[in-house]
Amino acid sequence: AQKVTQAQTEISVVEKEDVTLDCVYETRDTTYYLFWYKQPPSGELVFLIRRNSFDEQNEISGRYSWNFQKSTSSFNFTITASQVVDSAVYFCALSEAGNQFYFGTGTSLTVIP
């Protein structure tokens, strides 16, 4: 079974639109960590955020925000006022207590100017 599910394979938005990338995870551990990474066309994965399972506060960083809901096992990522530079593949990842890392299959975001 997939530990991390990113149901949206590809999304296209017009510049300045808001977009939300969904991430649903599965774990039996009570302590775990969730991550988002960005993979631009250059290929190098870039860390965006880490969240631990005990901190359900939403986080905002500039145009980026994250909504963590344990009740639905979701960790969604919203980009406000999208820009062309946001075009990339975005990966959600889960780390369980044993430090195993599981990445989702990614969501390819295209921002059209």
Add this chain to the structure above:
Amino acid sequence: EAGVAQSPRYKIIEKRQSVAFWCNPISGHATLYWYQQILGQGPKLLIQFQNNGVVDDSQLPKDRFSAERLKGVDSTLKIQPAKLEDSAVYLCASSLEGQLPYEQYFGPGTRLTVT
């Protein structure tokens, strides 16, 4: 601060040949990871080192893949013999050591094509 270095960037080999990839992590990062990323998929962890020791290699196909990290710094991943399905990007990442899973810093990857 220098990032994670990997070489070569591209490699084309025929099936049944051998290939090796090299990774130099960020200075001071005790944890090193090798991932396989097949086109259109997310990275899959192959092996994780903490200093010299292996933390997890449960998804490493040990009949053909091997990895080592001598002196707790550089690491080499080898495939022998290669199969067509090994065509992928091989990513190396490193992170700080600690109880928390710290964010990983990724290298540019090595794109392997097996023909």
